[in-house]
Amino acid sequence: MKNAVEIKGITRYYKNFTLGEVNASIPCGFATALIGANGAGKTTLIDILCGVNFKDSGEAVYFGNMTDIDDEKLRNRIGYCSSTDFLPVYWSLRNVAASMETAFDNFDRKKFKDLCKRFNLDDPDEKKQQKIAKLSDGNKMRTYLAGVLARDTDLLVLDEPASSLDPLARDLLCELFREYLSERDGERSIIFSTHNIADMEFATDYAVFMSRGKVVEEGFVEDLKQKYVLVHGDAENAEKAKHLMISFSGNKTIFEGIAFAEDADALRELDAAIEIPTLQQLSVGILRKAEAYGEE
Amino acid sequence: MEKNNSKIGIAEAMRIYNGCNPVIQTISIWSIATLIFLLWYIILRFVLGSTIGEIDQGDSEVVNGVSRTSFTMFMFFTSAVGNFIFQMQEFYKNSAGGKYFRSVTGGFDTYKMMKAGQLLQCICGQAFFAGIILLLNTVFHFVNSSLGVCITVFLLSLIGTASGRLICMIENLTAKSLSFFPLMGFYMLICTVIVGVTDGRLTSVHIILLVLDVILLPIAHFIDLKNFRKYHWYE
Numbered sequence: 386m387k388n389a390v391e392i393k394g395i396t397r398y399y400k401n402f403t404l405g406e407v408n409a410s411i412p413c414g415f416a417t418a419l420i421g422a423n424g425a426g427k428t429t430l431i432d433i434l435c436g437v438n439f440k441d442s443g444e445a446v447y448f449g450n451m452t453d454i455d456d457e458k459l460r461n462r463i464g465y466c467s468s469t470d471f472l473p474v475y476w477s478l479r480n481v482a483a484s485m486e487t488a489f490d491n492f493d494r495k496k497f498k499d500l501c502k503r504f505n506l507d508d509p510d511e512k513k514q515q516k517i518a519k520l521s522d523g524n525k526m527r528t529y530l531a532g533v534l535a536r537d538t539d540l541l542v543l544d545e546p547a548s549s550l551d552p553l554a555r556d557l558l559c560e561l562f563r564e565y566l567s568e569r570d571g572e573r574s575i576i577f578s579t580h581n582i583a584d585m586e587f588a589t590d591y592a593v594f595m596s597r598g599k600v601v602e603e604g605f606v607e608d609l610k611q612k613y614v615l616v617h618g619d620a621e622n623a624e625k626a627k628h629l630m631i632s633f634s635g636n637k638t639i640f641e642g643i644a645f646a647e648d649a650d651a652l653r654e655l656d657a658a659i660e661i662p663t664l665q666q667l668s669v670g671i672l673r674k675a676e677a678y679g680e681e
Numbered sequence: 682m683e684k685n686n687s688k689i690g691i692a693e694a695m696r697i698y699n700g701c702n703p704v705i706q707t708i709s710i711w712s713i714a715t716l717i718f719l720l721w722y723i724i725l726r727f728v729l730g731s732t733i734g735e736i737d738q739g740d741s742e743v744v745n746g747v748s749r750t751s752f753t754m755f756m757f758f759t760s761a762v763g764n765f766i767f768q769m770q771e772f773y774k775n776s777a778g779g780k781y782f783r784s785v786t787g788g789f790d791t792y793k794m795m796k797a798g799q800l801l802q803c804i805c806g807q808a809f810f811a812g813i814i815l816l817l818n819t820v821f822h823f824v825n826s827s828l829g830v831c832i833t834v835f836l837l838s839l840i841g842t843a844s845g846r847l848i849c850m851i852e853n854l855t856a857k858s859l860s861f862f863p864l865m866g867f868y869m870l871i872c873t874v875i876v877g878v879t880d881g882r883l884t885s886v887h888i889i890l891l892v893l894d895v896i897l898l899p900i901a902h903f904i905d906l907k908n909f910r911k912y913h914w915y916e
Contacts, residue, residue, distance in 0.1 A: 437774070437783040439915040457688070457786050465784045473700070473778035480700025487696040488785035517777075 826881020
């Protein structure tokens with residue numbers, strides 16, 4: 386399988402935080418979610434991948450053979466959007482269009498206008514326009530997304546695009562992700578970080594879980610759902626089940642958590658109910674385990 | 682990260698960073714500055730005219746002297762404010778737009794081009810401002826020796842531009858503003874003294890000012906760029 390990005394041992398050192406070594410393969414043709422707690426290193430990794438931050442060591446290989454993020458051709462192929470204040474607040478939609486069409490070879494003004502309409506934003510050709518500063522957080526994000534999606538790129542890298550959007554806009558974002566990927570089937574990819582896992586599950590094909598600056602798990606969502614199971618049981622069997630589970634929570638009457646699918650039979654013998662986990666449940670289980678392991 | 686393969690020119694870089702045409706932006710801002718200056722000056726002229734008229738029963742030399750001094754001061758002050766608007770824009774990574782600008786084609790090369798353009802924008806803007814005032818003075822005759830006044834203000838404003846570029850290296854906006862305006866006040870004082878001493882004529886002082894501009898502007902520009910790349914571009 387072709388990879389959109391291959392991350393090889395990327396590290397970045399800060400006073401209170403170290404990213405890496407990060408090793409991950411982002412498959413081409415799919416939407417990949419970067420999932421992790423606050424401070425896990427998702428934004429730092431995204432910024433490094435897009436040339437916004439520098440790395441201390443390691444390498445990222447884009448589209449099989451491109452490694453220099455300062456290469457104009459590569460920058461043109463990547464559509465990047467940060468989570469907050471991506472564009473100057475004193476700009477209007479007209480400024481966004483003027484800047485982006487100069488900055489990138491592949492910005493389509495007509496598509497930008499259409500996207501603004503779909504996101505219920507003003508017409509960028511109108512004379513009187515609101516400044517970005519006056520927009521709500523959700524509309525600011527819609528503006529950023531309209532700008533990035535109006536470019537004909539091969540890879541979208543979005544840092545928490547859904548966090549400030551309302552449910553309807555999130556749904557539209559998922560739809561736009563699908564449209565983006567299907568426009569050139571198998572050639573385009575998306576990487577996005579998110580905390581709204583439940584809302585974005587529909588749009589997620591591949592997941593990379595990060596904790597304390599490292600990748601702790603990655604894989605296609607469907608494969609992960611076969612690798613792990615969701616376990617429910619009565620509290621009387623909790624102690625016996627606990628050592629078979631990777632994450633565990635319970636009270637006086639029941640327990641719940643995530644376990645490896647290979648331990649499902651042993652858990653069934655303890656009268657536990659086994660279910661396919663949702664991505665949200667998987668994330669909580671995997672990240673809890675990683676956090677606990679990190680604390681040890 | 683050192684590779685330079687950007688084909689972005691100064692005008693394009695400025696369009697990327699400002700989201701509009703830099704020529705139109707320069708003309709708009711400096712036209713507004715000119716209007717504000719004229720408004721201030723006309724009000725001041727009325728106030729001064731009546732006050733001095735009361736004191737001196739209309740001694741025209743005194744009125745003209747005070748008028749030229751205030752004209753010079755306000756002209757320099759307006760020029761400094763225009764300078765401030767252009768130069769104090771922040772492009773730190775965590776400022777609004779900071780990450781976008783780091784992701785655009787050309788990366789730091791585009792930033793470099795934009796800063797060169799910004800410097801040109803300041804120089805041309807101040808020249809435009811001085812030119813317009815000179816033209817208006819020729820028609821309306823606000824003060825005597827307006828050529829000398831305008832050239833003195835222009836040349837000292839350029840020193841102000843160079844100093845502004847160095848002040849830009851201060852991260853804190855309040856500290857930046859608090860350093861910028863007292864320094865501009867000092868230059869304003871020098872400006873009025875030069876106009877007073879030379880009586881508005883062009884002298885060797887202006888050649889010295891020109892030489893200082895030619896030396897200081899590129900030095901300040903490169904120090905600022907080097908500092909920004911080293912401490913702020915990737916942070």
